[in-house]
Amino acid sequence: MNEEPLLTFRDVSFAYESDWEQRVVVLQGINLSIERGAFVSILGHNGSGKSTLAKLMNGLLLPSEGVVIVSGVETRNSEAIWEVRRHVGMVFQNPDNQIVGTTVEDDVAFGLENLGVEPGEMRRRIDEALSSVGMEQFLTAQPHRLSGGQKQRVAIAGIIAMRPSLIILDEATAMLDPQGRKEVMSLVYRLNREEGITILNITHFPEEAVHSDRVIVMRAGEVYMDGTPADVFGQVERLQAAGLDVPQAVRMRHKLVQNGLEMPPVLHQEELVDHLCRLLLTK
Ligand SMILES: Nc1ncnc2c1ncn2[C@@H]1O[C@H](COP(=O)(O)OP(=O)(O)OP(=O)(O)O)[C@@H](O)[C@H]1O
Ligand SMILES: [Mg+2]
Incomplete structure (x- = not known):
């Protein structure tokens, strides 16, 4: 059994290039480990650094100070960066910005083509991924005709097909109606429980976090709270002081x-x- 955490942040600080001179740091002193198989929710006010944190997790951004390690590999290691990105899939807020294919099938195939997966294996993985998100009957559908929730499920299928260790959802339900939110949340909870995929859900909806294993609250670029949902939501005043809802x-x-x-x-x-x-x- 591999007991090493899936993801480790060690003394990480980050400033966007333009702000580095003035030392306007967006994240500071971040020390975090994410265990394999966990469902982690990240809450925090606008601008608290959640998306920046997420982008550091798959090497889209590199730390200004400190190290980020994914599955034993430092994200700074440019030779391993594609392996890191395959391990860590990201789903963003706007479902329309994530569609690349003209059919659902093409869309899911996109990442696999980039990986150079051979056609037979690709077929198997596309079918498997779409059935895993309950979208197998939409194989030949045009993505732009789908509902927001369905589009996000297709985006998730594209990630699952790459066999990731971690899926990060960065406010992936923010633009969805209640039905779409429910579809996406029950899907990711199931992928976590049944397929053992580690999930990190960044959200403004505290309700989405109540069933997670762990809740991390960000405030002004720092980890403000970190514990079980019962620990974190038990401190109502502390959360409200940070301008957060429970x-x-x-x-x-x-x-x-x-x-x-x-x-x-x-x-x-x-x-x-x-x-x-x-x-x-x-x-
Ligand atoms: N590309 C960028 N260049 C410079 N500053 C940036 C850039 N992206 C974000 N920032 C700044 O970094 C800080 C953290 O932003 P980030 O997007 O990580 O926050 P967030 O918690 O995801 O916010 P939100 O809830 O609005 O999505 C903010 O002050 C933001 O203005
Ligand atoms: Mg954000």
Whole structure:
């Protein structure tokens, strides 16, 4: 068994080129390890450095100071950079900017062609990836005709076909309607639980984080909080001080407790409803 973390940040600082002279750093003193198989959520205010952090993870950006190691390889190692990018797939916010093929099939094939995968193997991987995201019946469809959620699932299929270790979603649900968000979130949770793919979900929706293994909160370029959803969302005031929202159930429970009700911590609506019913029905 390989116990080494999938991803390690050691004393990483980062400044965009133009700001380096003035030492305007966007990230500073980042020390992080991401374990294989984890589902990690990243929350943080606008401009706190989440996307920059994500781009450092697959070598799209290189650290100004410190090192980033993916599967034992430093991202600074230019010979291994394509291997790093194959390991770490990224899904971005706007589904329309990620489509490269004129059919769904072409779109998923794109990355594989770049890898030089032979045709038979390519066929197998495309079919497998599309069925894994529940889009197998759209093989010959034109991507621009799909819904936002379906487009993001095709983008994810393109990544899965490359057999990645880690998928980073950078606000991949931000432009989707509630149905699309649900489709994408249940897909990535399933890929994590059933196929063991490590997931890192950057999001503005705290609800998306309640089932993850770990929640990292960024603030002004630093790791502000890092723990289980129960640890992090248990600190409502600390989160609100950073201008961040908590899941609705957590917020409501917090208000009820402030008003004198006794209730153990909750994360999801079902738990809150359970506790409330128990309180009301036993009165
Ligand atoms: N290409 C760039 N050149 C210079 N500064 C940049 C560049 N991209 C981002 N920044 C700055 O770096 C800081 C962090 O940006 P980043 O995009 O990582 O934040 P974020 O947490 O992803 O924000 P959001 O929630 O808005 O997506 C911000 O102050 C931003 O203005
Ligand atoms: Mg961002």
